[in-house]
Amino acid sequence: xxxxxxxxxxxxxxxxxxxxxxxxxxxxxxxxxxxxxxxxxxxxxxxxxxxxxxxxxxxxxxxxxxxxxxxxxxxxxxxxxxxxxxxxxxxxxxxxxxxxxxxxxxxxxxxxxxxxxxxxxxxxxxxxxxxxxxxxxxxxxxxxxxxxxxxxxxxxxxxxxxxxxxxxxxxxxxxxxxxxxxxxxxxxxxxxxxxxxxxxxxxxxxxxxxxxxxxxxxxxxxxxxxxxxxxxxxxxxxxxxxxxxxxxxxxxxxxxxxxxxxx
Numbered sequence: 001x002x003x004x005x006x007x008x009x010x011x012x013x014x015x016x017x018x019x020x021x022x023x024x025x026x027x028x029x030x031x032x033x034x035x036x037x038x039x040x041x042x043x044x045x046x047x048x049x050x051x052x053x054x055x056x057x058x059x060x061x062x063x064x065x066x067x068x069x070x071x072x073x074x075x076x077x078x079x080x081x082x083x084x085x086x087x088x089x090x091x092x093x094x095x096x097x098x099x100x101x102x103x104x105x106x107x108x109x110x111x112x113x114x115x116x117x118x119x120x121x122x123x124x125x126x127x128x129x130x131x132x133x134x135x136x137x138x139x140x141x142x143x144x145x146x147x148x149x150x151x152x153x154x155x156x157x158x159x160x161x162x163x164x165x166x167x168x169x170x171x172x173x174x175x176x177x178x179x180x181x182x183x184x185x186x187x188x189x190x191x192x193x194x195x196x197x198x199x200x201x202x203x204x205x206x207x208x209x210x211x212x213x214x215x216x217x218x219x220x221x222x223x224x225x226x227x228x229x230x231x232x233x234x235x236x237x238x239x240x241x242x243x244x245x246x247x248x249x250x251x252x253x254x255x256x257x258x259x260x261x262x263x
Contacts, residue, residue: 001030002220003243006228008200009236015042015106016198016241019050026061027076027112027119029054030243034126034198036172037104041095045106045174048094049087053110056083069115076114077183080121084108084173084181091174105174109140109196111245118186118194123179124169127202129210130186131193136211139186143171167199193220194245197227200238204231220244 003018015035022028033049035042057079064072087108095101107124118139120128125142141147145168149155173179186194193214201210205227213226224244231240 001028001243001245002224003030003032004224004228004241006200006232006236006240008239009232011237011239013040013043014239015046016200016239017043017046017050018196018241018243019054020243021054024054024058026059026064027057027114029057029110029112030196030245031108031110032126032196032198032241032243033106033108033173034124034200034239034241035104035106036167036169037101037174041101041104042106044094044098044101045091045104048091049106049108049173052087052090053080053083053108056086057112069117072115073117073119073185076112076119077121077185080110080112080119081181081183084110084121084123085179088173088176088179092177095174105172107169107172107198111194111196111243113188113245116188118188120184120186121181123171123173123181125167125199125202127197127199128184129195129197131195131214132189132191134215136207136214138207139184140182142169143182144169188247190247192247193223195227196243198239198241200236200240201227201231201242203238204234204236204240220246 001020001022003020005016007014018032020030031050031053033046035046095104107126109122109126112119122140125144128139130137
C-alpha cells in the first residue's frame with residue numbers, strides 16, 4: 001500500500017486526504033477523501049474522514065474465527081457502513097460547533113482487504129479501480145449529477161465533460177443527517193492492483209489514459225509518480241490523491257492469517 005497527495009497546479013490549498021493501514025487488525029484498510037466547503041473547511045472534513053473511519057474499524061471479531069468467508073465479508077461490509085456513518089456524524093458535529101466549518105463535507109472511498117476480497121464503500125465521485133491481466137476495471141459508480149444525467153440518457157460521456165456539472169456530488173459525508181454508502185466487493189487474485197483516487201485524477205485523465213499508465217507494468221512507486229505527473233501534465237486543475245495496492249503473491253485468508261505480501 002502506498003499513497004500520495006499533490007496540491008495540483010491551480011489550487012493553493014489542499015482538501016484531499018489519504019490514510020493507509022496495511023497492518024491494521026482485523027483487516028488492512030485504506031481511505032481517501034476529497035473535501036469541500038468554505039475556506040479550509042474541506043480539508044478539515046477530509047482529514048476527519050481518513051482518521052475516523054480507520055479508527056472505527058479497529059476492533060476484534062473473535063466470533064468470526066472459523067465462521068467462513070461469507071460471514072467475514074458481511075461483517076466487514078457492515079463495519080465499513082457504520083464507520084462512514086460515524087464519520088458523517090462527527091463531521092456534522094464539528095461543523096455545528098465551529099462556525100468556519102459550517103457546510104463542510106467530503107467525498108470518501110474506503111477499501112478493506114477481507115478474506116481474499118477488497119470490500120469497498122464510497123460516497124461521491126472519488127473512485128476505486130482494479131487492474132488485472134491487462135484490463136482496468138472501475139469498481140465504483142460516481143454519486144454525481146453528471147452520472148445521474150448520463151444514466152438517464154440526458155448526457156453523453158463527451159457532453160458530460162463540457163457540462164460544468166462535474167463537481168456536483170449527490171452523496172457525501174457531512175452534508176445530510178444520514179448517509180447511504182454504496183458497497184461493493186472485488187475478489188482478489190495474484191498480481192491484482194487496486195487504486196483509490198480523487199476526481200483530481202479522473203477529471204484530468206479518462207479511463208483509457210489510466211489504462212495506458214497501468215499497462216506500462218512499472219513498479220508501484222513508479223506508477224504512483226506517473227499518475228500524479230500525468231494528471232498535472234493534463235492541467236492539474238484540482239488536488240490529486242492516489243492510493244495504490246498490489247498483491248505480488250497470494251491473498252491472505254482472513255483474521256489471524258500469517259503475514260503475507262498482500263498490499
